[in-house]
Amino acid sequence: MSRTQSELHLTPLERRAAGALATVFGLRMLGLFLIMPVIAIYGRAYPDYTPLLIGLAIGAYGLTQAALQIPAGLLSDRIGRRPVIIGGLLIFAAGSMIAATADTLTGVVIGRALQGCGAIAAAILALAADVSRESQRPKVMATIGMFIGLSFALALVLGPLLAASIGLSGIFWFTAVSALLGILVLQLAVPRVQVHAAKGEVLPATNQLQALLKHPQLLRLNSGVFVLHALLTAFFIVIPEQLVTAGLAVEDHAWLYLPTLLLSFALMLPMLIRAERKRQQPLFFRVAILLLALAVVANAFFAAHWLLVAGVIVLFFTGFNFLEATLPSSLTRFAPAGNKGSASGLYATFQFLGAFVGGAFGGWIQQEFGTIGVGIFALLLLLCWFMITVGMQPPPQRASVSFKLAPLDQQRADLLLENLAAQTGVTEVHVVAAEQVVYLKVDKSTYNEDQVKLVLAPYQA
Numbered sequence: 001m002s003r004t005q006s007e008l009h010l011t012p013l014e015r016r017a018a019g020a021l022a023t024v025f026g027l028r029m030l031g032l033f034l035i036m037p038v039i040a041i042y043g044r045a046y047p048d049y050t051p052l053l054i055g056l057a058i059g060a061y062g063l064t065q066a067a068l069q070i071p072a073g074l075l076s077d078r079i080g081r082r083p084v085i086i087g088g089l090l091i092f093a094a095g096s097m098i099a100a101t102a103d104t105l106t107g108v109v110i111g112r113a114l115q116g117c118g119a120i121a122a123a124i125l126a127l128a129a130d131v132s133r134e135s136q137r138p139k140v141m142a143t144i145g146m147f148i149g150l151s152f153a154l155a156l157v158l159g160p161l162l163a164a165s166i167g168l169s170g171i172f173w174f175t176a177v178s179a180l181l182g183i184l185v186l187q188l189a190v191p192r193v194q195v196h197a198a199k200g201e202v203l204p205a206t207n208q209l210q211a212l213l214k215h216p217q218l219l220r221l222n223s224g225v226f227v228l229h230a231l232l233t234a235f236f237i238v239i240p241e242q243l244v245t246a247g248l249a250v251e252d253h254a255w256l257y258l259p260t261l262l263l264s265f266a267l268m269l270p271m272l273i274r275a276e277r278k279r280q281q282p283l284f285f286r287v288a289i290l291l292l293a294l295a296v297v298a299n300a301f302f303a304a305h306w307l308l309v310a311g312v313i314v315l316f317f318t319g320f321n322f323l324e325a326t327l328p329s330s331l332t333r334f335a336p337a338g339n340k341g342s343a344s345g346l347y348a349t350f351q352f353l354g355a356f357v358g359g360a361f362g363g364w365i366q367q368e369f370g371t372i373g374v375g376i377f378a379l380l381l382l383l384c385w386f387m388i389t390v391g392m393q394p395p396p397q398r399a400s401v402s403f404k405l406a407p408l409d410q411q412r413a414d415l416l417l418e419n420l421a422a423q424t425g426v427t428e429v430h431v432v433a434a435e436q437v438v439y440l441k442v443d444k445s446t447y448n449e450d451q452v453k454l455v456l457a458p459y460q461a
Helices: 012-033 039-045 051-079 081-101 105-117 121-130 137-189 206-214 216-245 250-277 281-301 306-334 340-388 410-421 449-460
Strands: 398-404 426-432 437-443
Touching: 012 081, 012 105, 012 121, 012 137, 039 051, 039 105, 039 137, 039 216, 051 081, 051 105, 051 121, 051 206, 051 216, 051 340, 081 105, 081 121, 081 137, 105 137, 121 137, 121 340, 137 250, 137 306, 206 216, 206 340, 216 250, 216 281, 216 306, 216 340, 250 281, 250 306, 281 306, 281 340, 306 340, 306 398, 398 449, 410 426, 410 437, 410 449
Parallel strands: none
Antiparallel strands: 398 437, 426 437
8 A cells, every 4th residue: 555645745734733833943943052152152141241151141041951951851641742842941931031131251151051940952853753654754854953053053143143132031031032932832833733743752751761871882872962062152152252252242153054054054065965875974973073173272362353253153063064964863763663762862961061061161160261261171072072973873774663452352463563573664662552552673675565554454454
């Protein structure tokens, strides 16, 4: 039985849901990122200014986000996705208001930490899975991922422009309003549906986390995203001041970030395409790490003119964008069948924890040892990551699929597992009778979905 035309495309409902959820996620991430390119400069106006507090203001959200990422996802499975998302956005708005009204940098740090308590990523992804068919879910998730990337790029351009016109407190009021707008979009544009997604592919399960922490390839990816986001927050402790010192006015920073980001995307795309086509991901991982190291060295030891700093930004974001795009893609292909939700939850926890460590340690090092100290800190992190890539393998050319089942006893579940494991192209089978779902890892080049559906048919009636 071949797929019908409707199975190959998003339905109007799925398109609406994808756009709305991507907008909600994008608005929230925009609010987190907006202060990154400006806080190091405008933070000097607070009476308790120190580089350490600047670093904490940039990265504080990461600590609370890391702590609550997995619990919030699990809570959404108990009380529903919408209450968790709405509650998270209200908390985010409250944190933004605290930061907007703070008259000390310490108050800003507290507001940023509260922003991070609105940990809604897992709930949004789970809701996206609930409102989409399994065959179209990758498109919905890709739409959300694209909006996250766009929100970061937009923040680098908008941040300096907004700060110049409405100040730092105005940016925080802007993020509070954007969070409330996200609630409106959620309520008006995201359809209400019965939960039907396979939970193991979108939500974490606590009984899987320990085994996933020991998975050698996933551990490399988790360590990598930790280092990558530690570098990102440390980078923005020093870069804005470097640009000012090098002679570029604050209000002009936006017009430097825009072309440098576009150029870095153009340089990154050929790397991404070649790595995927030739299955040379480990090689290009190391190339990207070397690009980051070159950017760090150039910034710490040589950058003295804004054009040189612009070159540093191009080098940094060429490496950063390649890794930011490749790491989650590799993660989903290495994650065992039925464990993608848990693997993604751990990955996000490492990511946000890295953002906090980069901000906190980067700020302290900047305070004690200056820009060169931050550069050495970044180089040590990159050296550790480069060593961790030894033994890294190209991600398998596999996809994850799941199917709903009728209630099964243990004997029938075992028989189904045996029958599916014998099918061509099926590399892993995980039957979860309690969820009435079966998870498969399949080789995309040899997998025959129609044959698998014939095997499944007696177990779905």
